[in-house]
Amino acid sequence: MRSIPLKRIARLQADVQRSDPDGLLTLDVVESGTGRLLSDPWKSPSGPPSAGVADVEPGDVLFGKLRPYLAKVVHANRSAYASTELMCLRPRPGIDPRWFFYRMLARPTINWAVAASEGTKMPRTSWERLGEFRVDVPEETEQRALAEYLDAEAARIDALISKKRQLQARVDERTRVELTEVACGRTSGQRLRDSELPWLGAIPATWQVERLKFMARLETGHTPSRTRPELWENATTPWVTLNEVGYLKEHQYVHVTTNFISEEGLASSSARVLPAGTVILSRDATVGRCGILARPMATSQHFVNWICGERLKPEYLWLVLRTAMQGHFISLTAGATIKTIGMPQVNEFVVPLPSLGEQEQLTQDAVRIRGTSESLIASIDLQISRLREHRQALITAAVTGELNVPGTA
Numbered sequence: 001m002r003s004i005p006l007k008r009i010a011r012l013q014a015d016v017q018r019s020d021p022d023g024l025l026t027l028d029v030v031e032s033g034t035g036r037l038l039s040d041p042w043k044s045p046s047g048p049p050s051a052g053v054a055d056v057e058p059g060d061v062l063f064g065k066l067r068p069y070l071a072k073v074v075h076a077n078r079s080a081y082a083s084t085e086l087m088c089l090r091p092r093p094g095i096d097p098r099w100f101f102y103r104m105l106a107r108p109t110i111n112w113a114v115a116a117s118e119g120t121k122m123p124r125t126s127w128e129r130l131g132e133f134r135v136d137v138p139e140e141t142e143q144r145a146l147a148e149y150l151d152a153e154a155a156r157i158d159a160l161i162s163k164k165r166q167l168q169a170r171v172d173e174r175t176r177v178e179l180t181e182v183a184c185g186r187t188s189g190q191r192l193r194d195s196e197l198p199w200l201g202a203i204p205a206t207w208q209v210e211r212l213k214f215m216a217r218l219e220t221g222h223t224p225s226r227t228r229p230e231l232w233e234n235a236t237t238p239w240v241t242l243n244e245v246g247y248l249k250e251h252q253y254v255h256v257t258t259n260f261i262s263e264e265g266l267a268s269s270s271a272r273v274l275p276a277g278t279v280i281l282s283r284d285a286t287v288g289r290c291g292i293l294a295r296p297m298a299t300s301q302h303f304v305n306w307i308c309g310e311r312l313k314p315e316y317l318w319l320v321l322r323t324a325m326q327g328h329f330i331s332l333t334a335g336a337t338i339k340t341i342g343m344p345q346v347n348e349f350v351v352p353l354p355s356l357g358e359q360e361q362l363t364q365d366a367v368r369i370r371g372t373s374e375s376l377i378a379s380i381d382l383q384i385s386r387l388r389e390h391r392q393a394l395i396t397a398a399v400t401g402e403l404n405v406p407g408t409a
Contacts, residue, residue: 006109007131009095010061013054013088016081025056027064027085030072033392034158035105041080053081054088059097062086063104068113068125071392075101087127094140098147099399103135107396136401138408145407146398157391164384168377175373180323182365183316185354195352199328203352212349216306216317219274220343221299224265231268235260238297239271245282248289252318254280255294271298277314279306281321284340288329290321304346312351316359319366320351 023041031038056062056076064072066085074086075098082088091100103109112133117123138146181187190204197209212218221240224231243258261271273296274280280303282289292314299305308314333339354362397403 002137003134004137005131006133006135007127008092009135009137010089010091010100012127012131013056013060013090015055016053017055023080024053024083025062025074025076025080025086026083027066027072030062030064030074030086033071033105033388034154035074035101036158037074053083054086056080056082056088057090059091061089061091061097061101061104063089063113063130065113065125065127065130067123068110068117069123071105071110073101073105087130089127095137096140096143096147098151099143102147102150102395103399105392105395106399107392108400109133109135142408146405149405149407150395150398153394154391157387157394161384161387164380164387168380171373171376171380175369176323178369179319179366182362182369183319183323184352185358185362187365188358188362197350199331200324200352204354206354208353209350210353212306212317212351213347215312215351215353216279216308218346219272219278219305219307220270221301221303221305222269222271223300224261224269224271228268231262231265233262233264235262235265237261237263237266237273238295240280240293240297240299240303242282242285242300242302244291245286245289248282248291252292252315253294254291254297257297261298266298271300273298274305275307277308279308279314279317279321281305283346284338287333287339287341288321288326290318292318304341304343311353311356313356313359313363315363316354317351319363324352325349 025037025041029037029039029041056079058076058078060076060082062074062076062082064070064085065087072086089100089104091097109130113125113130114123116129116132117125137143178187184201185204185207186192186202188204190206192202193205195201195203195209200209203209223241226232237260238257239259239261240254240257241259244254247254265271266273274293276293276295278293278297280291280293280299282302283304284302306317308317329341332341332345394403398405
């Protein structure tokens, strides 16, 4: 077995020799550590950009030179263009492209690329430095045997990961259904009646359906003028904006915010500092994301907010908004080019209203269900992480000769 530098088994393809429309491969579409593409770069082919882009031919291997610790490596199976973030490496004669892909994905190669990087915030490697890394190169027949073995094993592991992801999706769906049933009182064992609301369905016969604005004080948010810099100086009050909608997907309480608003900004706008316990709802962009303020905060105009009265607990209102009313929000925005819920529609919101004791019990039931679901999903995430680690270890062991692969010496 020969030990030779990478630059002698592949060459860098760094220019464009054709101008026909084709897909553009960029770093962000490559999944770390697997070589899979996260989206289809060929859906909207375009002509090649003018600078720093390389022609990609089937069999080329693309290596992410920006932040190489991400291990973004692709084996191209069709022609394309590669962005400047990817090195296009073309295996030389006698080098099997699939084996070369796994060799570049193996941990020793990635570690060398990281060590040979320059920069701190955005480390970057180069072919000049990466090409000096020496690897053991088996005969071409053994390269093919290794590649075929790793293709089969990687596909088996990827199929297991896919099944784990499907299981997580089923857990999510089951949890959503269970929480909706809890919010509507259909798990309480009480006699049910038709609420006459399509989105709500049956509720206990003893429950009422009330206009939300009569059960909680409606508050709206606002954004001070961006053309007045003085309104944004000395900003210290937490201010909920669309930056928080991603956080609200997984969390009930808002403890911190990305942005802040100043006293002068509050005074010059209709935004108000709302008390802890206020329930907030995104009414445009990502419609339906909701949360509860854990401390006094203000919100932007993208949110509507309710300060609950004596008959409505914030945790129960959040549960109804998060579960049963999500389908209602979709119906209100169906067909709209820009998804939004108008204030006239917000003023018409109604909610089921059990007794305070029942609200407390239902929210406790919801906490238990969510806790069980989160534990199960975390367990599946751990299994997926271990499968990914096994996949990487298997590739490394196979291409470095630590693993006895059938068909190799």
